[in-house]
Amino acid sequence: MKLRQNILVKNPVAVMTGRRGSLARAGQVDIRISDGLIHEMGSDLVAHPGERVIDASDCVVYPGWVNTHHHLVQNLLKAVPAGLNQGLEEWLASVPYPRLARFTPELVRIAARLGMAELLLSGVTTCADHHYLYHAGGSTESGDVLFDVAEEFGMRFVLCRGGALESAASHPGLSRTALKPESLDAMLGDVERLKARYHQSASDAMRRVVIAPTTPTFSLPPGLLGELAHAARSMDLRLHSHLSETQNYVRFCREKYNCLPVEFVAEHEWLGPDVWFAHMVHLQPSEIRLLAQTGTGVSHCPVSNSRLGSGVAPIPQMAAAGVPISLGVDGVASNESGSMTNEVNTAWLLHRATQGASATEAEDVIHWASAGGSQVLGLGAVGSLEVGQAADLVLYDINHPRFFGFHDVALAPVVAGEPIAVRYSIISGCVVVDRGVIPGLDLARLRSDARDGVQQLLIELDNAG
Ligand SMILES: [Zn+2]
Incomplete structure (x- = not known):
């Protein structure tokens, strides 16, 4: 069970909302998350006591x-x-x-x-x-x-x-x-x-x-x-x-x-x-x-x-x-x-x-x-960044030479594609990717499990050449 947190995402380079037309961009707004929802979006939001502050100054923010x-x-x-x-x-x-x-x-x-x-x-x-x-x-x-x-x-x-x-x-x-x-x-x-x-x-x-x-x-x-x-x-x-x-x-x-x-x-x-x-x-x-x-x-x-x-x-x-x-x-x-x-x-x-x-x-x-x-x-409360929606959002790290020459870096994940690193991902107010890693995930074990799994799935067809 993941821990839900109250979070303030501060100073993003850009926020894409997932909405259409003139609503597609929210600008450089801070985002306050409480009780798993987007509670507030605006400039210069001040942290409340007990809130976790995430510095997004090298990130663009997207809906998950x-x-x-x-x-x-x-x-x-x-x-x-x-x-x-x-x-x-x-x-x-x-x-x-x-x-x-x-x-x-x-x-x-x-x-x-x-x-x-x-x-x-x-x-x-x-x-x-x-x-x-x-x-x-x-x-x-x-x-x-x-x-x-x-x-x-x-x-x-x-x-x-x-x-x-x-x-x-x-x-x-x-x-x-x-x-x-x-x-x-x-x-x-x-x-x-x-x-x-x-x-x-x-x-x-x-x-x-x-x-x-x-x-x-x-x-x-x-x-x-x-x-x-x-x-x-x-x-x-x-x-x-x-x-x-x-x-x-x-x-x-x-x-x-x-x-x-x-x-x-x-x-x-x-x-x-x-x-x-x-x-x-x-x-x-x-x-x-x-x-x-x-x-x-x-x-x-x-x-x-x-x-x-x-x-x-x-x-x-x-x-x-x-x-x-x-x-x-x-x-x-x-x-x-x-x-x-x-x-x-x-x-x-x-x-x-x-x-x-x-x-x-x-x-x-x-x-x-x-x-x-x-x-x-049929999950209308997720998929867009606006007040009242579920707090499912992703911060992409643009502090990389790939993205330094952009005029419109807000679009980097879409127009440049991979590789681009997720620095934070938040689902229903829970931080599921934290500073680029999945908390608690044992990568060495995942790798060795995968190797074993591949071995178990080899069949005669594979050896026939
Ligand atoms: Zn299919």
Whole structure:
């Protein structure tokens, strides 16, 4: 359990709020934090007795990043040689799926600790993890392990409870795993258990549960999609999944269901402001309109999409249409960096490369990665720096030659990207990165645990060359 402090952040070089337009910048204001909330923002605030004063005179202050799509277990599967030059389907079949049965709760814990450390040190304060390590007759303990690790690191955490159901077996990757899909009752039973134990409904929740089959097309029979949607709405839980990541995915949907993927999920009540999908790289204009009309969100994962050669999502068009946009790092087996700052930098650059220099503005990308993410997750009290909001904020260290020549150093984390150090990170008033380090984290142990974990996940495929 992290200790909540009353804090005064003094003399920042600049404060970005995560809001849009003229509200995107708050200037050089001090920020007072009490009871886990932003209590006051203004010039020359004077410290109250007992307040911890943090000198921000070498720092720019941002809202903590809200990462809306991750797979923490993949933190022990970075740069697996067999999958380095493969597209999504082949990569799934050679990297994550053949190893899923090997993930003991202890390996999940090691992977999650690695991932949480990397996320915190890249400015993330909220993480939604799409966790699909569930199978018939298997333990459901790994979901609890993730909440436990989130508690250890002080991360605001959303468990997107994934998995596959019943007769699903059409995905090429699934045939490579020894795991058999669960029943609907088993999945919903575990969701109810997780909800009772962890879920908080408030807009500043530290813990959330979401219903999230791995894909709506491959992971379950279509008839069960609607049942999951009904179950989620009756339990007041949100829905999440992958969608339209590759052209093959769209082709499969057209051939099997004679419609586009967004039309397919619409038929099964999987659109609305309580739903968000990762990727959506390949969309028709009619699908973008449908997403915008229903308030369905996207988790944009540009690095993973680039790494797997999936394509570039039409994010500027989606944003212009009014689709809620957020960013996710995706699993690090298809993105060797779990850094949100790297993701933000890539999002800023990539659409310019394909659509011209006016395609993205730095302030918009900051909004997508902070307040945009909290909108998609239904956590309206986080993601922006304003009085009354949860105190989730990050101080980036700009005292480095990389940043000395900047005219507008407020934008450094977005336009220069990594490396940039998080000097402090604060979540709900708790200091989770303190003077550049995660308090209490034994790095030597983390490193040796990771080495052991990688050894345990080697399979014959890796030795075949
Ligand atoms: Zn994913």
